[in-house]
Amino acid sequence: MGMLKEFKEFAMKGNIVDLAVAVIIGAAFGKIVTALTDSIIMPIISLVIGKGGVSDMVFVVGHTVFPIGILLQAIIDFILIAFVLFLIVKAMNARKKVVEAAPPAPAEDIVLLREIRDELRRRG
Numbered sequence: 846m847g848m849l850k851e852f853k854e855f856a857m858k859g860n861i862v863d864l865a866v867a868v869i870i871g872a873a874f875g876k877i878v879t880a881l882t883d884s885i886i887m888p889i890i891s892l893v894i895g896k897g898g899v900s901d902m903v904f905v906v907g908h909t910v911f912p913i914g915i916l917l918q919a920i921i922d923f924i925l926i927a928f929v930l931f932l933i934v935k936a937m938n939a940r941k942k943v944v945e946a947a948p949p950a951p952a953e954d955i956v957l958l959r960e961i962r963d964e965l966r967r968r969g
Contacts, residue, residue, distance in 0.1 A: 874926070874929075875922075875926060878922055878925050878926050878929070879922055881925070882918065882921055882922050882925065886921065886925075887899055887900070887918065887921075899914045899917045899918050899921070900912075900914040900915055900917075900918050901914055902914030902917065
């Protein structure tokens with residue numbers, strides 16, 4: 846029973862839960878990018894190259910057929926996902942710098958003590 850409790854504590858740690866959410870969102874995002882690639886980008890490429898699509902591209906050596914289109918489509922998906930993640934990380938870093946750049950306002954008691962100090966200096 847102790848091992849089950851230990852596993853529950855491990856599984857419920859913040860980092861593990863955050864990682865699980867990130868994996869699920871990443872998988873859903875991958876499906877969106879694949880749909881974008883299949884429905885918009887690949888038809889445009891098909892218009893340009895005049896074939897059925899990138900996934901139909903093959904490379905033939907003798908009697909052996911190498912379906913390189915599948916690899917090219919996976920590379921395009923990867924580049925799109927990497928580019929969008931780059932933009933997200935860049936935006937998050939820019940936001941983080943803005944938050945770090947703004948110094949916190951001094952506490953009310955510190956402001957009051959400074960006013961008292963300044964007034965004593967002025968009188969003294």
